[in-house]
Amino acid sequence: MNTSPFLKYINKYVNLTPEEETLLLSKIVLRRYLKNQYIVQQNDVCRSANYILSGCTKTFYVDSEGQEHVVMFSIEDWWTSDLGSFITQTPADFNVQCLENTQLVQFTYENLEELYVEIPKLERLFRKIIERAFVASQKRIIRNFSLDAKERYQIFKSAYPKIDQRVPQYMIASYLGITKEFLSKIKSQLIHEQ
Amino acid sequence: MNTSPFLKYINKYVNLTPEEETLLLSKIVLRRYLKNQYIVQQNDVCRSANYILSGCTKTFYVDSEGQEHVVMFSIEDWWTSDLGSFITQTPADFNVQCLENTQLVQFTYENLEELYVEIPKLERLFRKIIERAFVASQKRIIRNFSLDAKERYQIFKSAYPKIDQRVPQYMIASYLGITKEFLSKIKSQLIHEQ
DNA sequence: AAATGAAGTTAAACTAGATTAACTTGTTTA
DNA sequence: TAAACAAGTTAATCTAGTTTAACTTCATTT
Numbered sequence: 001m002n003t004s005p006f007l008k009y010i011n012k013y014v015n016l017t018p019e020e021e022t023l024l025l026s027k028i029v030l031r032r033y034l035k036n037q038y039i040v041q042q043n044d045v046c047r048s049a050n051y052i053l054s055g056c057t058k059t060f061y062v063d064s065e066g067q068e069h070v071v072m073f074s075i076e077d078w079w080t081s082d083l084g085s086f087i088t089q090t091p092a093d094f095n096v097q098c099l100e101n102t103q104l105v106q107f108t109y110e111n112l113e114e115l116y117v118e119i120p121k122l123e124r125l126f127r128k129i130i131e132r133a134f135v136a137s138q139k140r141i142i143r144n145f146s147l148d149a150k151e152r153y154q155i156f157k158s159a160y161p162k163i164d165q166r167v168p169q170y171m172i173a174s175y176l177g178i179t180k181e182f183l184s185k186i187k188s189q190l191i192h193e194q
Numbered sequence: 195m196n197t198s199p200f201l202k203y204i205n206k207y208v209n210l211t212p213e214e215e216t217l218l219l220s221k222i223v224l225r226r227y228l229k230n231q232y233i234v235q236q237n238d239v240c241r242s243a244n245y246i247l248s249g250c251t252k253t254f255y256v257d258s259e260g261q262e263h264v265v266m267f268s269i270e271d272w273w274t275s276d277l278g279s280f281i282t283q284t285p286a287d288f289n290v291q292c293l294e295n296t297q298l299v300q301f302t303y304e305n306l307e308e309l310y311v312e313i314p315k316l317e318r319l320f321r322k323i324i325e326r327a328f329v330a331s332q333k334r335i336i337r338n339f340s341l342d343a344k345e346r347y348q349i350f351k352s353a354y355p356k357i358d359q360r361v362p363q364y365m366i367a368s369y370l371g372i373t374k375e376f377l378s379k380i381k382s383q384l385i386h387e388q
Numbered sequence: 389a390a391a392t393g394a395a396g397t398t399a400a401a402c403t404a405g406a407t408t409a410a411c412t413t414g415t416t417t418a
Numbered sequence: 419t420a421a422a423c424a425a426g427t428t429a430a431t432c433t434a435g436t437t438t439a440a441c442t443t444c445a446t447t448t
Contacts, residue, residue, distance in 0.1 A: 061336050061340065063340045067340070069336055069339050069340050071332055071335060071336060072332075083325060083328060083329055083332075084329035084332070084333070087322075087325050087326075087329070093333065093336075116318065120314045120317070123314070123317035123318050123321055124310065124317050126321055127317050127320055127321040127324065128281075130321065130324045130325055130328055131277060131281050131324055132281075133328050134277060134324055134327055134328040134331060135277055135278035135281070137328060137331040137332055137335065138265055138266075138277075138278070138331055139278070139287065140335060141265060141331065141334060141335060141338070142255050142263055142265060142287075144335070144338060144339075144371070145263050145338075145371040146255065146257045146261065146263050148404070148405090149404080149405070168424090168425065168426090169425075169426065170425070170426080177338070177339040178405070178406085179405075179406060179407080180425085180426070180427090181405090181406080181407080181408095181426090181427080181428085181429095182404085182405055182406075183426095184426065184427050184428075185405090185427090185428080185429095187427095188427080188428085342434070342435095343434080343435070362394090362395065362396090363395075363396065364395070364396080372434095372435065372436090373435075373436060373437080374395085374396070374397090375396090375397080375398085375399095375435090375436075375437085375438095376434085376435055376436075377396095378396065378397050378398075379397090379398080379399095379435090381397095382397080382398085389448100390447105390448085391446100391447080391448080392445105392446080392447075392448095393444105393445090393446080393447095394443100394444090394445085394446095395442100395443085395444085395445100396441105396442080396443080396444100397440105397441080397442070397443095398439105398440090398441080398442100399438105399439095399440090399441105400437100400438090400439090401436100401437080401438085401439105402435105402436075402437070402438095403433105403434105403435090403436075403437090404433105404434095404435090404436090405432105405433090405434090405435100406431100406432080406433075406434090407430100407431080407432070407433090408429105408430085408431080408432095409428105409429090409430090409431105410427105410428090410429090411426105411427080411428080411429105412425100412426080412427075412428100413424105413425085413426080413427100414423100414424090414425085414426100415422100415423085415424080415425100416421100416422085416423075416424095417420100417421085417422075417423095418419100418420085418421080418422090
């Protein structure tokens, strides 16, 4: 597996010296998961923060009625984890499952804590990454309240055109907070509209 | 205004030396806002990250139809800002308005950037704060999809009993993503249920 | 003390989206 | 090659929550 996309990603945020890069690489694990394998399971403690080299995952919650709710999709060059479980090392609320064969850069909790001490610049890196993730999450809350399902679907498609084509429609419906039947109706409306 | 609750808050996350505390205090501004004043206005660049010493704010978005959508409430010992605007120094998506007379500890963008360099521990502080905020935001998205309005209201009341009593009901309805009329109906149901 | 107006309530009519169920299409397995 | 199954579609019926509108309370202004 090739770590250069990962180092390139890191260097967009902070400039690491060659020694720091070596140290960083010594504390990660490269790992392959097959399609349908779980990276995290609800109620287990999430042991890793994961940067995706290739592949695709969904993060989802199974409610008391057994219904799945997709929180997010993650693809190459982005992160996936149950962050709440990871940072507190307590049982996870969410499952993270591979939708394709997936290659990851994994940080264990302990290694990441050590890295924060050894390379303080990484605090800045992860601060910035999470700032952006938080902002995106707040904007999504607002979109869910101020837009109807058709508008949300159109925004999703233009924001994540790659995901729309790689992922089953019923999961996209779940991400949008609607049923697969209603997504189907929206799509046929969009086709017949023009 | 008394900064000790603020320093106590900071020291829950990181231990500052007396010199670092002095430096930190030299780069903050203490400021009072009156009820109804705006700390941030939609489309202005958000100039400050704000820790609340006393008072209460709402963060809200006005959509293209002129409808208000409350993103969050903030009270003492918590933060308020348009983080997306603040970190990128671009126009704000949200308004932040005081619901009571409010006392703030304000960081300008420039001062906070300087502080991150002068006291790298603060990177850790803000990383952790934002991690927690992000986790809460993700959980809220899931609640909005997996619970009905009555359940969301009950969770809101038990999670934020102080806010429920300090804030007009129509704003709480907006935060929950429902109309004030429907919140009214839910409340009368809850009364007549037992 | 009357008038204005913001916040909240109640109830009838309405709609976005859910539920149920029957059907299609493509894929995997026996 | 048929059977079983997962993913998606269509359509009828149903419901959680919206809209509209009339009314109540209480605080503020004149």
